Amino acid sequence: MKIKSVRARVFEWKGKTVPPQGNFCSNAMDLVYSKTESMSTFRFHSWTVVEIETDDGIVGLGNVALAPKIAKAIIDEYLAPLVIGQDPWDYEYLWQRMYRATHAWGRKGVTMGAISAIDLAIWDILGKSVNKPVFKLLGGRTKEKIPCYYSKLYRTDLAEMQKEAQTFKDQGFTAFKMRFGYGPAHLQHGVAENLKSVEAVREVIGYDADLMLECYMGWNLEYAKRMLPKLAKFEPRWLEEPVIADDIDGYAELNAMNIVPISGGEHEFSLYGFKQLLERKAVSVVQYDTNRVGGITAAHKINALCEAYSVPVIPHAGQMHNYHLTMSTIASPMSEYFPMFDVEVGNELFYYIFKGEPVAENGFVQLDDNTPGLGLTLNTEFLDQFNIVE
Numbered sequence: 001m002k003i004k005s006v007r008a009r010v011f012e013w014k015g016k017t018v019p020p021q022g023n024f025c026s027n028a029m030d031l032v033y034s035k036t037e038s039m040s041t042f043r044f045h046s047w048t049v050v051e052i053e054t055d056d057g058i059v060g061l062g063n064v065a066l067a068p069k070i071a072k073a074i075i076d077e078y079l080a081p082l083v084i085g086q087d088p089w090d091y092e093y094l095w096q097r098m099y100r101a102t103h104a105w106g107r108k109g110v111t112m113g114a115i116s117a118i119d120l121a122i123w124d125i126l127g128k129s130v131n132k133p134v135f136k137l138l139g140g141r142t143k144e145k146i147p148c149y150y151s152k153l154y155r156t157d158l159a160e161m162q163k164e165a166q167t168f169k170d171q172g173f174t175a176f177k178m179r180f181g182y183g184p185a186h187l188q189h190g191v192a193e194n195l196k197s198v199e200a201v202r203e204v205i206g207y208d209a210d211l212m213l214e215c216y217m218g219w220n221l222e223y224a225k226r227m228l229p230k231l232a233k234f235e236p237r238w239l240e241e242p243v244i245a246d247d248i249d250g251y252a253e254l255n256a257m258n259i260v261p262i263s264g265g266e267h268e269f270s271l272y273g274f275k276q277l278l279e280r281k282a283v284s285v286v287q288y289d290t291n292r293v294g295g296i297t298a299a300h301k302i303n304a305l306c307e308a309y310s311v312p313v314i315p316h317a318g319q320m321h322n323y324h325l326t327m328s329t330i331a332s333p334m335s336e337y338f339p340m341f342d343v344e345v346g347n348e349l350f351y352y353i354f355k356g357e358p359v360a361e362n363g364f365v366q367l368d369d370n371t372p373g374l375g376l377t378l379n380t381e382f383l384d385q386f387n388i389v390e
């Protein structure tokens with residue numbers, strides 16, 4: 001079997017979007033004076049979709065959400081020529097070719113995202129070629145079904161947040177992630193607002209449920225150190241990305257305080273980066289995303305690393321590509337789960353692009369033993385609401 005063609009397209013959402021409200025989620029831009037909306041870069045309204053076809057007619061699907069047009073250009077210009085004509089079963093060899101051929105300017109960020117999209121499509125082909133789901137190729141089913149946590153609860157009006165938490169508690173979720181709306185720029189008023197929001201959500205979900213707290217890199221070290229003792233009484237399962245991803249010392253210092261476990265990794269891109277995070281005990285939960293870290297070939301190795309360090313992997317975003325990894329490793333106790341909503345930030349856009357994404361039932365997602373490959377197809381229902389860039 002040989003790879004015949006690689007097609008990368010950008011799906012740009014042109015349908016209706018719900019404008020997110022006010023300080024819906026702290027983020028790295030909050031610390032910089034800006035005349036524009038500080039969260040304008042915090043949108044995922046377009047996506048790169050990769051289709052790889054083999055000479056025996058199998059089509060594998062991959063995707064990447066970061067900087068989609070740049071990812072497409074990297075695939076078209078540099079990566080596709082490295083894999084065309086090659087045997088997809090040589091996935092490690094192909095991965096190393098892509099990684100090393102782009103190493104001088106790639107390594108992390110968009111290039112690794114582009115490599116991920118190709119690698120995902122290759123694994124989809126492998127599964128389809130032997131009529132098995134990808135998780136079976138990675139070691140099989142380590143859990144009956146995957147527990148998942150509800151992830152949205154943007155900072156809005158507190159009564160609205162409580163209503164949202166109640167709705168999804170009623171649907172059977174027992175774990176929830178909420179976003180902070182405030183950071184250092186909002187001074188003591190913001191501290192109080194942040195605490196009020198955690199209290200409001202805990203009031204609804206109770207203390208039998210897990211509560212995860214998301215900063216999305218919108219705090220700094222000093223602010224996080226002040227917040228941790230104040231948050232302890234709410235018993236969060238973790239505090240996520242309190243500082244920017246490159247500040248590994250900051251993560252290590254916060255985690256060493258042993259007040260609330262610190263999580264991170266959705267903005268880390270390489271096996272070596274995760275090794276550093278683990279060696280430094282910088283995070284207590286690893287949150288890679290398979291469509292950022294180099295695809296399944298790389299994520300499988302990161303799982304093994306986390307298993308050896310006894311640090312749980314709870315991948316960013318859920319989504320099919322991550323569920324296969326979570327299903328097949330004991331290092332991963334649960335998944336994130338973005339519910340399907342009208343398009344807002346864009347976390348939900350993959351439901352509009354792909355068919356086959358599992359829908360949570362009673363707080364669990366399930367993978368089918370009989371669906372080969374990753375189990376996704378392109379969703380034709382919303383096709384006319386995308387501008388597709390070839």
Ligand SMILES: O=C(O)C(=O)C[C@@H](O)CO
Binds near residue numbers: 266345347
């Ligand atoms: O889900 C997360 O962990 C994220 O950081 C997603 C991001 O889009 C914030 O909503």
Ligand SMILES: [Mg+2]
Binds near residue numbers: 240241266316
């Ligand atoms: Mg996050």
